[in-house]
Every structure is written in structure tokens, then in C-alpha cells.
Amino acid sequence: MRVYLLFLSLFFCSLTFAQNSISGIVTDSSNQPIPGANIKIVGDSSGTTTDLDGAFTLQSTAKPPFTIEVTSVGYRSQKIAISSNNQKIAVTLLDEENKLDEIVVSASRTPERVIESPVTIERMGIQQIKNTTAPTFYDGLENLKEVHFNTSSISFKSINTRGFSSVANTRFMQLVDGMDNSSPALNFVLGNLIGLSDIDVASVELLPGASSALYGANAFNGILFMNSKNPFTNQGISTYVKYGQTTQQAAGTNDYFDFGLRAAKAFSKHFAAKGNFNFLRATEWIAADQRSITGGSVGHANNQNYDGLNLYGDEVTTFITNVGQVSRTGYREQDLNDNKVRSVKADFSLHFKPWEGETEIILQHKIGLGSTIYQGANRYALGDFFMQQSKLEIKGKNFFVRGYVTDEDAGNSYDMRFAAWNVNRAAKSDTEWFTNYATAYQLSGAVLGTNAQQSAANARNYADFNIKPTGLPFLPTPAGSARFEPGSIQFKNALAAAIAEPDLTKGAKFIDQSKIYHSDVNYNFKDLVKFAEIQLGGSFRQYEMNSQGTIFTDFDGPLRYNEYGAYGQLTKKFMEDRLKFTGSARYDKSQNFNGNISPRVSLVYSAGEAKRHNFRASYQTGFRNPTTQDQYIGLDLGPFALIGSAPENLDRFTEVRGVSAAGQALGIPSTLTLTGQNAYNNSYTLTSVQAFSAAIAANPTNVPAAAALLKTANPRLVKPEEVQAIELGYRSVVNNDLSIDVNGYYNIYNDFMNTSRVISPYYGDVNTVFDFGNPATLATLSALGNGDRRVYQVYTNTTAKITSLGFGLGLSKKVYKDFELGVNYNYAEFNFNQEEDPSFVAGFNTPKHRVKASLGNASLFENFGFNINARYNTEYLWQSSFADGIVPENTVLDAQINYGFPKLKSVLKVGATNIGGKDYIQVIGAGAIGQQWFASWTINP
Known part of the structure; x- marks a missing residue:
């Protein structure tokens, strides 16, 4: 009976407590409902959100009078005085005209206004996404200040800020709902392959410049945050359909189709779920640049060693005595893939709020399947490339704990250069083709008296199509097949066979089933510590490389290594909250390298009566650990091989090379096994070998003078690179309608990571002092002269001092009624002394x-x-x-x-x-x- 009365009293108490309620509707300036708007009693924890019709009911034990605040991303917040119980109100939120008052989280890992951010930050909200002129919100990021795009494909666009840009941009991080969506093996983001749908984007925040103090190793040049809508506050079924056309000189006019569907439902205040599905189909921006990489005229008609930029197979070249340097006939890129872009992505999430308050548990799974083109050392057709991510996250008002795994499968992806080589070889081996060419060329000149150009034309027809030059009927018919013409059955079969074969001596397929395991945690002590806002956090990551020896030296099983880090941050306001100090530091350690500390210090001062003139200054550092490829790649690309510089990788990489007849005459075996040790410990710089060869060609008898031009390379093993960044900035709003954002930065790079081309002789020792009576010296020079040498691309750090500086200005103003005009300008340059490192290739690309x-x-x-x-x-x-x-x-x-x-x-x-x-x-x-x-x-x- 007592238990019954206790429950009864609690029941009536709860009814009594729930009697104070406020209801209403929230709309925008066009009288359209705003779903997901937040309503909260000022000074109290009670709050609620609007439903799909913009309606809400707020229940609280607080008794009027009190004030409620209504907020929604992309709109100005509004406070309303409540004077009585059961009051009904109508609230109209105006569009947020001043972007500097928008709330961001990424700059300091805590909510703050853009205008108070200690570093430069760009933001794209729901309204900006709606107004973008690009086909997708991701494409629309190109219109943000500081952003520089690199387009490799219609669906593969790489974002960069503040210089040293590339398609494979490993210096820029991209987080989607807190997950790094970089490829585990490629180490960079594949555009929006497993990103967000236009109709599921809540906000996008961009931090240009070094951000390692809070976000770790890869936030070197900047970081992009994409956050999706929560199903508790954004419910219902949304969809879009896009149709259009693309027009390009090489590809013509083609259809473009994009479809998206989002479904979200809050089944109760404790449980919600969400799902997204997207499908895109288009025709590629065809790469059809025919410029000759080797110099000279375009086309084999006037250049027998022609190597077209977007033609593949013509990289296979050899020197023929009395003929010159000759390359095989290549295939156009557009003949080696179907030029179709396809993307399918989906994500599903379950959201739990087990208790009253803001604690939320999220289970999320994302998948992306796409076909596109990626450009690295070669051009790659990514066919049915698959990535997926699974995440478990617990987050609350002042903390989050998350763990996720990223898994990928290269599917039917292949290297188009190797595809062309092996389609050519399926018709006729390289040896037979060059023999055919040499025979027809020399006989054309000797018997027919043709000039070099006509002899070359006769030779190519004979080698490619088995066509005997008129007047030379006695030439034997070549044993190999005629060249496979694009579109023919023979070409299609040979290409299909190459795509299916992972052995690059026979095919072009690459295998990749790599993974990343990642976890991180953050806690904000602001409710426990009052004198300042203090945050602590950390992360752990494991890389698992699994290419079955086709990319990495993982021929004997997957390779794994770990990274971890921890950070702390303190934020304190002084001088009546006009001066904000932020200091943070992060320690990171990779398994293969020494630990690194990244500090950041910033000051923001708000001047003026309304604190609308904000001056900021910051010093921060960034660092980048060598990627999986920097350390463990072992890839033969034909003209050269890529060798990662992890100490164990130098011995893991091996290849067998054939020795020339001239080399065998010196007593060298017919084949030699080379390792990565040759690349790093027995090599010359590429430029010095080129100078040596030119000197020998000019004066074959003066070998000592030519040899003096050789410079040993012996590159250092790669280690983490660092940047020190100094930034000054000013933000303000003038006359309530002119927004100003000015920033300037200066970066100092230490141990900047880059690749370098070196040449290693098959035999001999480059570290031997030149003594022409010493057999080792003669062997080394003979190897270079006989062509018994290997070109490697190695991963190392430059010793050159590198600096960069830049300036940015952004202005936004209402020029007439609701017309908004925005203008921004960016300046960027870098400096270094080439003489400090002659082989260094800067790759500023900005x-x-x-x-x-x-x-x-x-x-x-x-x-x-x-x-x-x-x-x-x-x-x-x-x-x-x-x-x-x-x-x-x-x-x-x-x-x-x-x-x-x-x-x-x-x-x-x-x-x-x-x-x-x-x-x-x-x-x-x-x-x-x-x-x-x-x-x-x-x-x-």
C-alpha cells in the first residue's frame, strides 16, 4: 500500500511539474516552417525542438516570467519573454545575414562564434548549400575563400589550402561525422565517395592551415569537417532528382544524372534512425592531352620517340643503333576505359538517448561504391572501388568517445599505362616489335633510299601492322599479330585480360583490401573547472596494408603499424571577456618514428563597444607522419620503381633485372637481384646521370671529365615533416551590413617530405672514390654506359629551407535590399634555394x-x-x-x-x-x- 501511494504521489507530482508549458510555431521570413529549431529557457536546462511543421511544445517546471531563446543554424537567434503559463507564440527567424556570428565548433573543439575564432575558418551552412551554383554542395566548396580545387575526374576533386597541392593530397584531412574518410592505402580522400548527401548536410567547416595541435598528424595544410543532420531534430523523407548534361571538346555532350533519398524518424525521445541513399551517373572529363613528354613534335609521323601525355604504351622505348631512340605506338586514355563515372553511396545510423539530457549513442555504417579516375604516378581507372566505415560513438554535452574502422577494396581498378603496355605485348613482344622496326627502317634507307621520316613511317607500319614497305617484298612476315585496333574484339579481349591480371609484367590490376582502425576521445571540463575552459583528448590508430604485394611489399601477408596521440587545451577570457587566450599542445607518436609535440597559442581581442572589431594572432605547428606509401610501397611502374623508406622495406623490396651483353662480357651474371638498398645506398642523382650521359655523348673519350659530373644521392630515410605557422587576422562588421575578414600567414617548413628520382647501377659502387685503375670504378661507369641501371623514385626529406606566405581578404555586403555581394582574394607564394637540394621538386602547384x-x-x-x-x-x-x-x-x-x-x-x-x-x-x-x-x-x- 505504501509503495502504491508513493507511485501515486510521484505520478501527481509529475503532472504538477508538467503543467507549465509553452507552445508555438517557428517559421522563416517566407513563412515556411523551420524544422529542428532549438527552443530553450534561458538559464535553465529545459528545451525542445520543432517538428516537421515548425511546431513545438516546451514543458518545464520553471514558472513564468522567464525568457526563451529560439535558434537554428543559418538564422539569427531570437529571445522572447514569456509572461504566462500555456502561452502560445509565433516566432519568425530571419536569415543569418552576418556569417561572422554563426557558431562553429572545429576551430577550438568547442562552440564559438566565427568572429571569435582564434584562427581563420570558413563555413557553409544549410542556406549556403541551398544557394550553391555547383551541381553538388561538395563541388560548391570551391567557391569558399582559401579553397583551391584539383580536378582529376568529374567525381574526384581534391581540396587544398595554402599551397603544396596535389590530386593525392595527403596534407589535407577530411572528417565526416568525426570520421577520417581517407583511403587506407592511398592515404588521401577520394572526393565525396563516402561523404554526405546534399539533403543530409547540416554544416561544413573548413580550417585552412596547420591544425595538428588538436587534430593530429595529417591536419598539415588544413582540415574539412562535414556534419550530417541528426534524426532527432531533422525527421521525415527527403529526396532530390537532378538531370543535366556535360559538354567537353573531347567527350562531346553527355547526360548527367544524380538521385538522393533520405529517411529519418524519431520513434521516441530515446530512439531515432536515419538512412541515406545516393546514385550518380555521368561521363568523364576525358583526358586527351597529346603533348609530347619527351619533347619534339606531336605524333609518331614526325617524332619516332613520341610519348603523348594521355597516350599510354608509347613510354616503352629503346635505343636502336643507326636508328635512334624509338617508342612503341600507344593507345589513347579514352580507349582504355569506358569513360563513365558511377557512384553509389549509402549510410545507416541508429541513435539512442538512454537518459534525460544530451548523452547520445550512435551506431553508424557508411558504404561507397564508385568508378572514377585517379591520377598519381600513373593514371588509374578505379572500377567498382569500394569503401565502408563503421562507427560506434558516445557523446554528451562535454565529451565524446568514438571508434571506427575504414575498410576498402580496389575492386576492378587498374593502371591504364600498364594496361596499354600489356595490350601491345599481347599482339607482339617488345623485342619482336623493335626488331621489326629496326629491320624495316634500315632496309628502307639502304635499299629504297628513303629519308629518315619515310623510313620511320615504313618501319612503324611494318612493326605495328605487318605491312611490308613497297619495294621490299623479301621482308619476312612478322610472327606476331598486327596491332589491336581500339574497339576490335582482339583489343577488348586483351584489355580484359590485362585488367584481370595483378602481375604487372602481364597485366594492370591492383589489389587493395587495406584497413584503418581508429579511436579518439575528448572531454571538456568547463562544468567542473570554472577559472578556464580545459579540454583533454587523445587518439589511437592502426594501419593494415593488404595489397598482396601489388602495391606494398606485403607479399607475405598484411603489414601493420600503430600511431597514437594525446592533447590538452586551455581557453581563458580576460578584460571583461574582450581578450581570449587559447593554448594547446599535442603529442603524437608513430611506431616507426620519434614522437612529436605540436603546440598552438592564440589571442583574440574584441574591440569596440559592441565587441565587433576582433583582432587575432596565432602561432601553431603542424606535422605529418610519412604515409603507408612513403614507408612500405614497392611498386614497379616500368620506367621507374617506387620504393618506400621504412628500414625493413629496403630489404623487403626485390626485383630481378637482366644484365646487358656488354655487362656480361665484364663477368657480370646475366641476371641480378636488386633491393631497395640499391635505391637508398648505391645511387646517383638523376640530374647528374643525365649530365654524365650528355657529356659522354658529346666526347666519348673524356670519361674522367664526364664522371666528375656524377653526384651520389644516397637519400635519407623519410621522417615526419613539420611546419611552423604564424597567422594574423582581423574580423569585423561595419555598419551592420559589411563583413570583413582579413588574414596573413607565414609558414616555415622543416624536413619537408618529397620524392626524388635516383639512378642505381646494377653493379659497381657509387660510394667508391673515382680511381680509373680501380675495377669498382670501371664497373660502375660501365653499368651506366651499358644501360645496366635502374631509376627509382624514393621517399625522403629535403634539406632545403622552405617558407611560404599568403594573404587573404574577404568582404560581404548587402548592396541593395536583399542583394548580397561577396568578394574574396588570396595571395600565395613559396621560397626555397634550389641549390641547397638540386633534385628537390617543390610541387607548390598553387x-x-x-x-x-x-x-x-x-x-x-x-x-x-x-x-x-x-x-x-x-x-x-x-x-x-x-x-x-x-x-x-x-x-x-x-x-x-x-x-x-x-x-x-x-x-x-x-x-x-x-x-x-x-x-x-x-x-x-x-x-x-x-x-x-x-x-x-x-x-x-
Whole structure:
């Protein structure tokens, strides 16, 4: 009976406590409901969120009068005084005109206004995503200040900030819901392969520059945060359909299709679930640059050693006595893949709130399956490339603990250069082809009296197609098959066989089933410690490389190594909260390297009566551990081999090379086994060997003078690189409608990681002092002269001093009614003394000047808006292991218009990119970017 009365009294008490309630509706300036808006009693923990219709009911034990605050991302917050119980209110939130007042989390791992951030930060919210002129929100990131895009494929775009850019950008980190979505084996992000859908994005935050003090080893040049919508606050079924066309000179006009579906449901206040599905199909920006890498004319008609940039197979070349250097006939890139881009991604998550309060448990699984093109040392067709991530996370008001695993499978991916080589060899071996060429060339000149150009044409027809030159009927018919023409049954069968074969001497397939295991934790003591805001955190990661010896030296089983780190941060405000100090430090340790400490110190001062003039200064450091490839790659690319520099990897990498007849005449065996030790401990610099060869060709008798040009390379084993970054900035709002953001930075790099080309003789010792009476010296020089030498690309650190500096200015202003004009400018350059490291290739790959501008009006008239973006960059030098060259300056104009249908809860958008412009490139060797138009219908109840 007493237990019954106790429960009864508690029941009536709970009814009594719940009697104080406030209800209402929250809408935007267009009278459209705002789902997921937060309503909270100021000074109290009671709060709630709006439903799909913007309606809410807030129950609390607090008695009026009190004040509630209504907030939603992308809108100005609003406070309303509540005077009585059961009061009903209507709240209209205005669009957030001043982006500097938006709340961000990434800069300090705690919520703060953009204007108070200690470092430069860019943000894209729901409104900016809606207004983007790009086909997807991810493409639209290119319009942010500080962002520089590198487009390798229509669906593979690499983001970079502050220089030293590349397609394979291992210096920039990308987190999706807290998970690093870099490829475990490739060590960089594959665009938005397992990223977010347009209709599931809650916010995007970008930190340019070094961020290792809080985020660890790979946040060297910057970090991108993409956060998805929570099913507790964003429920319902949303979908979009996009259709458009792409137009490019090489590819013509082709269809573009993109579809997305999101479903989310809060089944109770304790349990919610969410699912997303996306499908994209398009035609590739075809890479069709025919410039000759080896110099000379374009095409074999005038250049018998022609090596076209986007033709493969013509890298196979040899020197023929009395003929010269000759290359085989190659295939166009567009003949070696289907030029189709496909992407399928899905994610599913379960969300639990087991107790009252903000603690939430999240189980999430993401998968991505795609076909695209990636450019590294070669061009790779990623066919059915698969990645998945699984995460368990517990987070609360002041903490989070998460663990996740990233797993990938290369599927039917292959190297297009090796595919071309082995399609050629399926028709005729290299030895037979060059023999055919030499025979026909020399007989054409000797018997027919043809000139060199006609002799070369006769020789190529004979070697390629078994066509005997007129006048030489006595030539035997070659034993091998004629060249396989693209599209023929023989070509298709040979290409399919190459794609299916992982042995690169026969095929082109690469195998990759690598994984990353990662966990991290963070706790904010702000509710326990009052004198300052203190945070502590840490992380642990394990890499597992599994390529079955096709990429790494893991021929005997997967290779594994670990990394871990810990950090602390203290934030304190002084001078009536006008001065904010932030200090942090992080210690990281990789299994194969010494530990590293990354400190950061920053000050932000808010001047003016309303604290709207904010000055910031920061000193921070970044570091980057060598990647899995830097350490354990062992890949024969034909003209050269890639050798990772982990000490054990030097012995793990082995290859058998044939010795020339001239070398065998010196008593050298017909074959030799080389290891990575040859690359790192018995090699010359590439440039010095080239100088040696040129000197010998000019004067064959003066060997000592030529030998004096040789310089030993013996590169150091790679170790972590570091950067010290100094940044000054100013943010303000003038006259309530002009936003200003100015920043300048100076970076100092130590032990900058790079690759270097070296040449190792098969026999002899490069470390022997030249003594022409010494057999070792003669053996070394003979190996170079006989062609018994191997080119390696090794991973090391430059000894050169490298610095970079930059400046950024961003302005945004309402110019007339609701028309908003934005302009931003970035300047970037780097400096180093080439004489300190002659073989160092900087790879800055960044334009010195970039200008971006936008003009838009989200409410030009009822339910109608538009936006225009323009981008300009000066020309710049592109350097990479695939190709070097100048990227020309270009100007790009994008635009979109959108119309909302409130009754249908949907938006129609029509947009176009590169309007009126010519095809342009961002990466030497990649396809030129053409024009694209699209129309999308989005239903978002």
C-alpha cells in the first residue's frame, strides 16, 4: 500500500511539474516552417525542438516570467519573454545575414562564434548549400575563400589550402561525422565517395592551415569537417532528382544524372534512425592531352620517340643503333576505359538517448561504391572501388568517445599505362616489335633510299601492322599479330585480360583490401573547472596494408603499424571577456618514428563597444607522419620503381633485372637481384646521370671529365615533416551590413617530405672514390654506359629551407535590399634555394593570385532566388610524378536560379557551370573541365 501511494504521489507530482508549458510555431521570413529549431529557457536546462511543421511544445517546471531563446543554424537567434503559463507564440527567424556570428565548433573543439575564432575558418551552412551554383554542395566548396580545387575526374576533386597541392593530397584531412574518410592505402580522400548527401548536410567547416595541435598528424595544410543532420531534430523523407548534361571538346555532350533519398524518424525521445541513399551517373572529363613528354613534335609521323601525355604504351622505348631512340605506338586514355563515372553511396545510423539530457549513442555504417579516375604516378581507372566505415560513438554535452574502422577494396581498378603496355605485348613482344622496326627502317634507307621520316613511317607500319614497305617484298612476315585496333574484339579481349591480371609484367590490376582502425576521445571540463575552459583528448590508430604485394611489399601477408596521440587545451577570457587566450599542445607518436609535440597559442581581442572589431594572432605547428606509401610501397611502374623508406622495406623490396651483353662480357651474371638498398645506398642523382650521359655523348673519350659530373644521392630515410605557422587576422562588421575578414600567414617548413628520382647501377659502387685503375670504378661507369641501371623514385626529406606566405581578404555586403555581394582574394607564394637540394621538386602547384566573387538574392521575389559565382586564378607551375607543366590562368562563371513551392515543400533549381567558357584544366594530365548544366527537384518536408 505504501509503495502504491508513493507511485501515486510521484505520478501527481509529475503532472504538477508538467503543467507549465509553452507552445508555438517557428517559421522563416517566407513563412515556411523551420524544422529542428532549438527552443530553450534561458538559464535553465529545459528545451525542445520543432517538428516537421515548425511546431513545438516546451514543458518545464520553471514558472513564468522567464525568457526563451529560439535558434537554428543559418538564422539569427531570437529571445522572447514569456509572461504566462500555456502561452502560445509565433516566432519568425530571419536569415543569418552576418556569417561572422554563426557558431562553429572545429576551430577550438568547442562552440564559438566565427568572429571569435582564434584562427581563420570558413563555413557553409544549410542556406549556403541551398544557394550553391555547383551541381553538388561538395563541388560548391570551391567557391569558399582559401579553397583551391584539383580536378582529376568529374567525381574526384581534391581540396587544398595554402599551397603544396596535389590530386593525392595527403596534407589535407577530411572528417565526416568525426570520421577520417581517407583511403587506407592511398592515404588521401577520394572526393565525396563516402561523404554526405546534399539533403543530409547540416554544416561544413573548413580550417585552412596547420591544425595538428588538436587534430593530429595529417591536419598539415588544413582540415574539412562535414556534419550530417541528426534524426532527432531533422525527421521525415527527403529526396532530390537532378538531370543535366556535360559538354567537353573531347567527350562531346553527355547526360548527367544524380538521385538522393533520405529517411529519418524519431520513434521516441530515446530512439531515432536515419538512412541515406545516393546514385550518380555521368561521363568523364576525358583526358586527351597529346603533348609530347619527351619533347619534339606531336605524333609518331614526325617524332619516332613520341610519348603523348594521355597516350599510354608509347613510354616503352629503346635505343636502336643507326636508328635512334624509338617508342612503341600507344593507345589513347579514352580507349582504355569506358569513360563513365558511377557512384553509389549509402549510410545507416541508429541513435539512442538512454537518459534525460544530451548523452547520445550512435551506431553508424557508411558504404561507397564508385568508378572514377585517379591520377598519381600513373593514371588509374578505379572500377567498382569500394569503401565502408563503421562507427560506434558516445557523446554528451562535454565529451565524446568514438571508434571506427575504414575498410576498402580496389575492386576492378587498374593502371591504364600498364594496361596499354600489356595490350601491345599481347599482339607482339617488345623485342619482336623493335626488331621489326629496326629491320624495316634500315632496309628502307639502304635499299629504297628513303629519308629518315619515310623510313620511320615504313618501319612503324611494318612493326605495328605487318605491312611490308613497297619495294621490299623479301621482308619476312612478322610472327606476331598486327596491332589491336581500339574497339576490335582482339583489343577488348586483351584489355580484359590485362585488367584481370595483378602481375604487372602481364597485366594492370591492383589489389587493395587495406584497413584503418581508429579511436579518439575528448572531454571538456568547463562544468567542473570554472577559472578556464580545459579540454583533454587523445587518439589511437592502426594501419593494415593488404595489397598482396601489388602495391606494398606485403607479399607475405598484411603489414601493420600503430600511431597514437594525446592533447590538452586551455581557453581563458580576460578584460571583461574582450581578450581570449587559447593554448594547446599535442603529442603524437608513430611506431616507426620519434614522437612529436605540436603546440598552438592564440589571442583574440574584441574591440569596440559592441565587441565587433576582433583582432587575432596565432602561432601553431603542424606535422605529418610519412604515409603507408612513403614507408612500405614497392611498386614497379616500368620506367621507374617506387620504393618506400621504412628500414625493413629496403630489404623487403626485390626485383630481378637482366644484365646487358656488354655487362656480361665484364663477368657480370646475366641476371641480378636488386633491393631497395640499391635505391637508398648505391645511387646517383638523376640530374647528374643525365649530365654524365650528355657529356659522354658529346666526347666519348673524356670519361674522367664526364664522371666528375656524377653526384651520389644516397637519400635519407623519410621522417615526419613539420611546419611552423604564424597567422594574423582581423574580423569585423561595419555598419551592420559589411563583413570583413582579413588574414596573413607565414609558414616555415622543416624536413619537408618529397620524392626524388635516383639512378642505381646494377653493379659497381657509387660510394667508391673515382680511381680509373680501380675495377669498382670501371664497373660502375660501365653499368651506366651499358644501360645496366635502374631509376627509382624514393621517399625522403629535403634539406632545403622552405617558407611560404599568403594573404587573404574577404568582404560581404548587402548592396541593395536583399542583394548580397561577396568578394574574396588570396595571395600565395613559396621560397626555397634550389641549390641547397638540386633534385628537390617543390610541387607548390598553387596560383599566386586567386579572386572569387558572388552575387545573390535568396528572396528576389516571393519564393524565387538566384546566385552567381565567378572565379579567377593566374597561371601556375604544376609539378608531379606524372607530368609537369603550366596550368593556364582561367576565369569561370557559374549561376543558378531556384523557385520554391511551399505547398509541395519542394524547390526547383536550374544551374550551369563554366558558362560561356572554354574547357580548362586544373591538373596537368587530367581531363579538361567543360561546361555543365543541371536541373534539380528537391522535396524536403
